[in-house]
Amino acid sequence: MRAVRSPLGAHASPLLRTGRSLPFCDERHQRAHQWLVDEAWLLDAQAYEEWLDLLTEDIHYLMPVRVTTALGAGYDTSPGMAHFDEDKYSLSRRVARFLTEHAWTEDPPSRLRHHLGNVRTFATEEPDHLVVDSATLLYRSRGDVREASVVSAGREDLLRRTPHGWKLARRTVMVDDAVIRMQNLAIFL
């Protein structure tokens, strides 16, 4: 997934996975899996301040725009365009906005459920870093009778052990739709 480059991601760690996925009984996998489950719970609850604390200062949070291209074209993301291409500052502004009383798109709030699966953990060349693949399906319901919307995506995360616990240092979200079927992405994946 890190084949997708952004000029806004140059500050982020370039660490890559090594070897096969760790066995499910490996403590590192269990730790990473629990981290993702705990994170999903925070995102469902829109506990965004706590979520922000789980991100490293050098985070790069990228969600490219997917495009339909011919088999063999060699790319399936829109060159130079993303939905999210964030650093800690821009993520902090997004979170700060939700904490104002005037983020109308989330008042009344959505009911969110991040369904998590297909978790695979990989070692890297540095023991304090793990690469984790996962799938996420976000169900978002607004109002009483509006049709709910769904976003399906794969993710590749880089987790880093810090003195304050494991934190997210890099995330690439590969959404499965070329045309998003949600009124906005006032959510995180």
Place this chain on the structure above:
Amino acid sequence: MADQSGVLADVRRGMIPAHIYNDRELFELEKQRVFGRAWVFVAHESEIPQPGDYVVRRVLQDSFIVARDEKGVVRAHFNMCLHRGMQVCRAEMGNASHFRCPYHGWSYRNDGRLVGLPFHQEAYGGEAGFRRKGRRLLPAPNLASYNGLVFLSMDPDAEPLEEFLGDFRFYLDYYTRQSPTGIELRGPQRWRVKANWKIGAENFAGDMYHTPQTHISVVEIGLFREPKAQKRKDGCTYWAGNGGGTTYKLPPGDLDERFRYVGYPQQMVDRMKQMFSADQLRVVGDDGFMISAASVYPNLSFVHNWPRVADSDDVLPFISLRQWQPISEDETEVLSWFAVDAEAPEEFKALSYKAYLMCFGSTGMFEQDDVENWVSLTSTAAGSMARRLLLNSRMGLLEDGAEVVPALTCDQFHGPGVAHAGYGEYNQRELLNRWADDLERPAKPAPTLEVGVGEQARVGSPA
């Protein structure tokens, strides 16, 4: 179909029957009478820089391949095989010398010409049965470009694009001609919203009044260097030709200072001074107005704004183009592109892109709240009570039609068209008046084409 003359008369008085934002009959009329004749944006030439590059774009349900052929000519082909009607291109973008239909293998060069017809002799008896020579994918009825913006009209007799845009071109240049090379476009982000397409077009054309309310959160989190929402009323709206937009009032300063105030580096300012006309420069330097949002009838909008992109006092300007692509009376696909001057320094491009993502598009903090409003409005407009309510869109007018504030004089505003300082709904009325004019005028019958036989263009019955 119901007689709509009452609806159109109300619209022309600035009293908007609320159901026009969710009405199936009106949408059917819009398909024929608005989108059947207007110039509709499909692509920018920078999206297809090399021979063979293409993007696939729609006008309502019609899919067009917008391609640069081997000679560098930009063309738009209707994406339907002449034989059985299959789409000959099912990707959104790419590079191809030919498009081959997967059904029976007919193939077309990227200039549209039919070059491959399997078993032409055996199956058709060659040219005697099917005239292949000169056959091509159906070209767009009309195609033209301005500053690299490619527009398509479904009307072969449409007025020339430059006349259609008219004096709005003066303002279009600020967004798209900051250097001799012009803009490069990235994207689009695409997403679907349960809102009528007209609402976005009206909002971007002239709704300065919503900024202090809808977008107050963006000010509260310090994305702007000053409490800007309240300053919105110091700007002006303008309407010229087939489009109009909004501006911000700039603090005192000379031309260079005012461009730099919104974050343009001096080298970009120097190029703009070469590119823009004396009057285009006076609007900024003398009159102190900086363009912000705008719309071209019917469904293309622009935005230019200058937020902070890091924890500092510096701001960075960005430009976005967006199209409100109608899906139905209550659904719109938004296509939102990031645009930047191709000659801008790379660092500026990166930060301008960041500014765009923070403010507009699928994740933009402005856009998130806009769409919530528009979805709500559209769903409420569906019922019978909405048919009893005429929304007042007369801001800026007294009951007798006199203006609340006089239009700016030529000395106060050096741009063409009519401009007013402060809040008003002049531009929303201009946009909907054009809509009413189009809805009133029946569509002409479109010619049909018989494939492969004789001289085949003829005028058939209207679609």
